[in-house]
Amino acid sequence: MRSKSGILLHAIGLVLIIAFSLFPFYWMVSSSFKTQAQILASPPQWFFTPTLQNYADIFADAKVVNAIINSLIVATSTTLLAVALGTPAAFALARYEFKGKSDLWFWFISNRMTSPIVLALPVYLIAMYANLLDTHIVLILIYLTFNVPIVVWIVTDQFKSIPPDLEQAARLDGADQFTIFRKIYLPLGAPGIAVSAIFSFIFSWNELLYALVLTRRNVQTAPVVATSFMSGYELPWGKIMATGTVIVLPVTIFALIVSRHMVRGLTMGATK
Amino acid sequence: MSFLQLDTIKKTYGDVSVIKGVSFAAAKGEFVVFVGPSGCGKSTLLRMIAGLEDVTEGHLYIDGKDVTYEEPAKRELSMVFQSYALYPHMSVFENMAFGLRMAKVPEAEIKTRVTEAARILHLEPLLDRKPRALSGGQRQRVAIGRSIVRHPKIFLFDEPLSNLDAELRTQMRVEIAKLHRDLGTTMVYVTHDQVEAMTLADRIVVLRAGLVEQIGTPTELYDRPANTFVAGFIGSPKMNFIKASVTGVGSGSLTLANPSFVGGTLSVETVSTGRVKAGDTVIVGLRPEHLELNAAQPLLSLTLDFAENLGGATQLYSRSEGDIVAIVVHGRPDVKPGDTLRVGIEGRHIYLFDANGLAL
Known part of the structure; x- marks a missing residue:
């Protein structure tokens, strides 16, 4: 039993952490409803009459709308493909012994050890020779190289925590490997799959470097467009913040939808 | 098939x-x-x-x-x-x-x-x-x-x-x-x-x-x-094993020696007399539930270490000369640690094994 002062300190700590992490978010959202003068006012204006002008401006801009659609296409396709390709790989790595397994495992992890900028030029050249510059496909492919390892990594761990007895019981029940994967491992691995899907989505949605290097006009993604406001002689803070808010929304919604699968103790009751 | x-x-x-x-x-x-x-x-x-x-x-x-x-x-x-x-x-x-x-x-x-x-x-x-x-x-x-x-x-x-x-x-x-x-x-x-x-x-x-x-x-x-x-x-508590040396081989019986036996020796009837000779070591097996206290013809003389009261039965742990012998008796016998127990068993309940542990 914790003391009352302990609980109070705990609560204060939590409030501070929440305030610290949410304040920038608050600043972005509130600024998106301010005029340029209100944003630049010092001291900051805590109370103001909100305006929707910034949103009207960005949604009137075909570039922004297109960018968001592009981002949605790229992030959704990447996430779906990463999960579809990564989970069977994770199943194999978690449950089978085969030659070169540990090397393969290391390769999956080491994929994330390289700094993306190191590969930017070679990737650009490959994309150019393959005539893939400024297409959705090139972004999806390059994001998959980052996201499949993440899915494999997280989901393998999740699959390993499923008692092997369950698989053997299913084998005796007459289930083949694919059925075991589909009926036992996928539902029980849902928390890990959900986490890895969120990571995939966020990564693909936020990625800036490759999006900047590999796209021109047609498939610019949202982060690329948001930064493009920063060129020229003025900084339209209101539009930047409004774009930022719009960019954050889909990720938040996606995370909320998926997070209901992130319940712990899903395998409880399988074994004593 | x-x-x-x-x-x-x-x-x-x-x-x-x-x-x-x-x-x-x-x-x-x-x-x-x-x-x-x-x-x-x-x-x-x-x-x-x-x-x-x-x-x-x-x-x-x-x-x-x-x-x-x-x-x-x-x-x-x-x-x-x-x-x-x-x-x-x-x-x-x-x-x-x-x-x-x-x-x-x-x-x-x-x-x-x-x-x-x-x-x-x-x-x-x-x-x-x-x-x-x-x-x-x-x-x-x-x-x-x-x-x-x-x-x-x-x-x-x-x-x-x-x-x-x-x-x-x-x-x-x-x-x-x-x-x-x-x-x-x-x-x-x-x-x-x-x-x-x-x-x-x-x-x-x-x-x-x-x-x-x-x-x-x-x-x-x-x-x-x-x-x-x-x-x-098989059996609980497990069988007691006492090592003894063969001192005499008769027709259909063996004479065994161990200080735990009353009088130092024990005569056991067996059909396997041909498989042992004098001087061999044999293992005598006695199930705890077959042993009885205050037998008319006691076989072992033991000192009680402690007794466990199980309600309907009592488990007695006793020893002599390095052998530990468990006994299960019905009811609650009036004994206390340190007492000398004179324990008997029916001849047909005595198990014999050779020095390698194989049944005789």
């Missing part, structure tokens, strides 16, 4: 030999128990029958068919795991129906069979629950139910009761015995608990270090253990 036959089955993991050649046959409807200490290979053997472990050498036949390399599902067996291995994301009904769905049994038939199994195992009110909402005993029943619905040729049980508390274990033991009586299916049951082995088995296979020590009915193993290992394993 036997219903289940193991023909010099061997299992090795790399250089480690786990099962070193087990041959055994069970008749249809028989309840066979594999018993032995942990690490003896009994679970591995069961999993080889199930098809979950490969057979390194030897052959396995079920119902006259060689299934050594057959897929687990095609062997038409079902297994109750020590951990139950219930599918946690499925309801009790779905857990039991899973195997039938895999076998593409019609939905109406699935419903009939699951309902029937649920009735037998008193699971009817729980069919919609998930395993996590069940108690240990209920999970155990579901695991058994999942086996029953498939109408397997053989039931395999891998230490199914070891996760239950003592009371529930006794209750489930009785239920499994009833189930065997009602279904009449061949059952192979693995346990390290000799009480489960004695009470459930038609025949017991005693294993040690990957080898069969003895196969027989519970009574045979209790009355005529092949060696000191089986003698010590």
Whole structure:
């Protein structure tokens, strides 16, 4: 039993952490409803009459709308493909012994050890020779190289925590490997799959470097467009913040939808 | 031909030999128990029958068919795991129906069979629950139910009761015995608990270090253990062993010497006089429940160490000259630590083993 002062300190700590992490978010959202003068006012204006002008401006801009659609296409396709390709790989790595397994495992992890900028030029050249510059496909492919390892990594761990007895019981029940994967491992691995899907989505949605290097006009993604406001002689803070808010929304919604699968103790009751 | 036959089955993991050649046959409807200490290979053997472990050498036949390399599902067996291995994301009904769905049994038939199994195992009110909402005993029943619905040729049980508390274990033991009586299916049951082995088995296979020590009915193993290992394993508390030297070999009797014996010597009737000679060491086996206090013709003179009152019976731990002897007596004898006990036994209850532990 914790003391009352302990609980109070705990609560204060939590409030501070929440305030610290949410304040920038608050600043972005509130600024998106301010005029340029209100944003630049010092001291900051805590109370103001909100305006929707910034949103009207960005949604009137075909570039922004297109960018968001592009981002949605790229992030959704990447996430779906990463999960579809990564989970069977994770199943194999978690449950089978085969030659070169540990090397393969290391390769999956080491994929994330390289700094993306190191590969930017070679990737650009490959994309150019393959005539893939400024297409959705090139972004999806390059994001998959980052996201499949993440899915494999997280989901393998999740699959390993499923008692092997369950698989053997299913084998005796007459289930083949694919059925075991589909009926036992996928539902029980849902928390890990959900986490890895969120990571995939966020990564693909936020990625800036490759999006900047590999796209021109047609498939610019949202982060690329948001930064493009920063060129020229003025900084339209209101539009930047409004774009930022719009960019954050889909990720938040996606995370909320998926997070209901992130319940712990899903395998409880399988074994004593 | 036997219903289940193991023909010099061997299992090795790399250089480690786990099962070193087990041959055994069970008749249809028989309840066979594999018993032995942990690490003896009994679970591995069961999993080889199930098809979950490969057979390194030897052959396995079920119902006259060689299934050594057959897929687990095609062997038409079902297994109750020590951990139950219930599918946690499925309801009790779905857990039991899973195997039938895999076998593409019609939905109406699935419903009939699951309902029937649920009735037998008193699971009817729980069919919609998930395993996590069940108690240990209920999970155990579901695991058994999942086996029953498939109408397997053989039931395999891998230490199914070891996760239950003592009371529930006794209750489930009785239920499994009833189930065997009602279904009449061949059952192979693995346990390290000799009480489960004695009470459930038609025949017991005693294993040690990957080898069969003895196969027989519970009574045979209790009355005529092949060696000191089986003698010590079957029966609780375990048999007392006292080493003695042979001082005289008569026709149909041996004279043995040990300071614990009253008068220093003991004459035992045996038919195996030809296998020992004077000067040999033999092991005398005495079951605690056969020993009696205040015998008219005492055989051992012992000092009481301490007594455990079990209510209806008392366990006495006594010693003499380095031998520790346990005695079980009915009621509560009026003795206290330090007392000298004069203990007797009927001649027919004396077991004799040679120096290597083999029965004489």
